[in-house]
Amino acid sequence: MTIDASGEFRIPGQELNAKISLQNISPQEFSGYYQNFGIVIPQGLIDALVGLKFKGNILYFDILGNCKNLNISKEKLNVLLNSQLELKGQYSPRDKQ
Numbered sequence: 106m107t108i109d110a111s112g113e114f115r116i117p118g119q120e121l122n123a124k125i126s127l128q129n130i131s132p133q134e135f136s137g138y139y140q141n142f143g144i145v146i147p148q149g150l151i152d153a154l155v156g157l158k159f160k161g162n163i164l165y166f167d168i169l170g171n172c173k174n175l176n177i178s179k180e181k182l183n184v185l186l187n188s189q190l191e192l193k194g195q196y197s198p199r200d201k202q
Contacts (some may be wrong), residue, residue, distance in 0.1 A: 120159060122169075123155075132149065143179050150173045173187060174186075
């Protein structure tokens with residue numbers, strides 16, 4: 106598992122620019138956070154590149170992720186993922202949307 110992060114926060118303007126890189130993350134290592142929901146992830150890895158920008162009280166994000174042999178199950182549902190995800194969006198903490 107490799108996590109790398111870099112960024113800059115400008116105090117006067119309350120602006121953040123950050124990049125986070127995740128490689129070979131095993132969700133199984135974080136099972137304590139989701140096992141109470143009945144979710145089981147016995148295998149698989151996740152890679153992701155995350156870009157964050159906070160400006161004008163809005164958080165902008167750009168995420169590119171890859172799943173490799175990610176096996177997710179809950180009750181009788183079982184999913185095996187080998188996929189790529191690209192997600193772009195924004196969130197206003199003030200408006201909570």
